[in-house]
Amino acid sequence: MDPVAHVQGLGRAARKASTRLATADTDTRNRALLAAADAIDAAALDLLNANTADMIAARERGLSAALLDRLELTEARVTSMAQGLRDVAAQQDPVGAMSAAERRPSGLQIARMRVPIGVIGVIYESRPNVTADAAGICLKSGNAVILRGGTEAARSNAVIHQCIVAGLDAVGLDRACVQRVATTDRAAVGALLAMHEYVDVVIPRGGKGLVERIASDARVPVIKHLDGICHVYVDEHADIEKAAAVAFDAKTYRYGICGSMETLLVHAAIAGQLLPPLGQSFINKGVELRVCAEAQAVLERAGVACTAATEEDWGTEYLGPILSVRVVESMDEAMAHIAHYGSGHTDAIVTDHIGCAQTFTRQVDSSSVMVNAATCFADGAEYGLGAEIGISTDRLHVRGPVGVLGLTTEKYVVTGDYSTRS
Numbered sequence: 001m002d003p004v005a006h007v008q009g010l011g012r013a014a015r016k017a018s019t020r021l022a023t024a025d026t027d028t029r030n031r032a033l034l035a036a037a038d039a040i041d042a043a044a045l046d047l048l049n050a051n052t053a054d055m056i057a058a059r060e061r062g063l064s065a066a067l068l069d070r071l072e073l074t075e076a077r078v079t080s081m082a083q084g085l086r087d088v089a090a091q092q093d094p095v096g097a098m099s100a101a102e103r104r105p106s107g108l109q110i111a112r113m114r115v116p117i118g119v120i121g122v123i124y125e126s127r128p129n130v131t132a133d134a135a136g137i138c139l140k141s142g143n144a145v146i147l148r149g150g151t152e153a154a155r156s157n158a159v160i161h162q163c164i165v166a167g168l169d170a171v172g173l174d175r176a177c178v179q180r181v182a183t184t185d186r187a188a189v190g191a192l193l194a195m196h197e198y199v200d201v202v203i204p205r206g207g208k209g210l211v212e213r214i215a216s217d218a219r220v221p222v223i224k225h226l227d228g229i230c231h232v233y234v235d236e237h238a239d240i241e242k243a244a245a246v247a248f249d250a251k252t253y254r255y256g257i258c259g260s261m262e263t264l265l266v267h268a269a270i271a272g273q274l275l276p277p278l279g280q281s282f283i284n285k286g287v288e289l290r291v292c293a294e295a296q297a298v299l300e301r302a303g304v305a306c307t308a309a310t311e312e313d314w315g316t317e318y319l320g321p322i323l324s325v326r327v328v329e330s331m332d333e334a335m336a337h338i339a340h341y342g343s344g345h346t347d348a349i350v351t352d353h354i355g356c357a358q359t360f361t362r363q364v365d366s367s368s369v370m371v372n373a374a375t376c377f378a379d380g381a382e383y384g385l386g387a388e389i390g391i392s393t394d395r396l397h398v399r400g401p402v403g404v405l406g407l408t409t410e411k412y413v414v415t416g417d418y419s420t421r422s
Contacts, residue, residue: 003183003188003191004190004191006182006183007146007195011119011197011199013176013179014119014144014145014177014199015118015119016176018116018142018144021142022095022142024142026095028171029089029139029142030140031171032171033086033089034089034167035166036132036136036164036166036167036168037086037167039162039163039164040081040160041079043159043163044078047078047156047160047163048074050156051072051128051155054128054154054156055071058152065256067152069255071126071153071156073156081129081160082132084132084136084381085136088136088140088404089386094114094404094408095114096113096114096115097113098112098413106416106419107416107419108415108416110412110414111413112411113410113412114409115409117409119144119198119199120144120389121145121192121195121201121202121203121220122148122204122205122389123189123203123204123214124147124150124204126152127205128157130149130205131160131180132160132163133380134147134203134389135164136387137403138177138178141405144178145177145179147179147181148180148181148189149180150206154184157180189214193217193218193220195220196219196220199220200221201220201223202214203402204222204224208226208317211225223390223394223402224392225258225343225345225391227345228259228317228378229262229263229315229316229317229342230259230262230378231261231263231338231347231348231375232246232247232250232261232265232348232349232374233266233328233334233349234247234264235351235353236270238270239352240270240274242350242372243350244274244278246350246374247261248278248285250348250376251282252282255318257376258378259378260319260376261376262316262317262318262324263314263325263326263341264323264325264326265327265337267330267331267334268294275325275327276301276302276304279302279306285321286321287323288321288323290308290313290324290325291306291309291325292308292309292325292326292327296308298327309324314326314340331359331360335360335364342366345367345393346366346367346368346378347364347370347375348370348371348372348373348374349371350372351372367392368400378401380403388402389402389403389407
């Protein structure tokens with residue numbers, strides 16, 4: 001198979017399909033999503049068997065624990081994948097929605113209409129659930145999509161894609177609305193990134209290396225985030241016991257997600273109370289602590305194992321059981337640390353002081369800023385989006401979890417009364 005010719009054929013078909021999909025009514029698109037969800041439920045055993053084969057091959061290749069966690073499917077994750085499609089179907093359809101019209105002095109009425117972007121390319125590693133999430137969000141928003149998953153998830157992705165196609169067939173939509181790149185040849189990625197005549201935007205999901213390469217090589221716009229260096233700052237006004245629970249969950253809920261806390265910042269006034277019991281909880285869970293000198297002194301006095309953090313640690317997304325810890329003298333110092341080392345993904349403050357919470361949310365420039373909540377809540381489903389196609393740390397044109405609305409744009413609708421300008 002010629003990978004370039006293959007991808008170009010997908011692009012031509014996707015462009016044609018996108019024009020028809022954009023005019024498909026809401027009910028048709030919703031029924032396709034529901035049928036696809038039912039197909040995933042029916043194929044659960046086949047999907048789990050395919051995923052088992054992917055996991056065996058991935059372990060033989062020496063994939064990291066974080067990637068293995070993202071690759072693995074369980075019965076609960078398969079059920080959640082199908083439910084995600086149903087949740088997307090239940091969302092309000094933004095396509096065709098009109099803003100309030102404004103009458104201009106010329107007599108024209110100016111309004112804006114929500115419309116699909118067109119053709120979306122999604123390039124991703126591990127995470128077979130992305131196949132379902134991306135397909136569902138693109139269908140709901142009236143966009144055709146070309147999916148290029150990683151080699152490590154090829155078997156899982158193929159089964160999920162078959163279920164999506166079954167949903168399209170059930171309502172008579174063109175199969176080219178959701179296509180999967182059938183080759184693992186890396187030349188296919190390069191071809192997809194260069195097809196500006198067919199692809200309107202590319203969304204990468206994977207490690208920093210993948211995202212950087214795509215952002216560098218793409219000739220079409222890219223919606224991306226490079227990494228998730230997420231912080232939890234525990235303020236001096238926080239409830240110690242509740243703050244410890246939030247910080248522990250932020251790190252240990254799942255190590256491999258981009259919303260996992262990588263650095264804990266603790267106000268010096270409460271470090272002696274918070275760090276010893278919380279640090280021991282992390283050690284008991286198997287989390288390695290890499291800490292500043294002040295935190296090290298507090299922890300070692302309490303007999304809690306830790307090592308000195310390096311400058312590199314503060315800017316590292318571990319995606320595993322490692323946590324950086326720093327004691328700060330003020331909220332300003334915490335925010336300065338986040339501004340310097342953070343990735344603009346998700347950062348949280350834990351405090352009972354309303355003024356501190358307001359200042360933190362105004363000044364911390366991240367796609368999600370949380371108050372008294374664990375960073376692992378940074379997720380499209382948790383935000384009520386049904387599912388997400390990724391989390392953008394860009395500022396244009398969408399930021400944070402990208403759901404159905406994020407894959408639409410606007411066009412002006414101008415209405416006159418046989419109006420002329422002369």
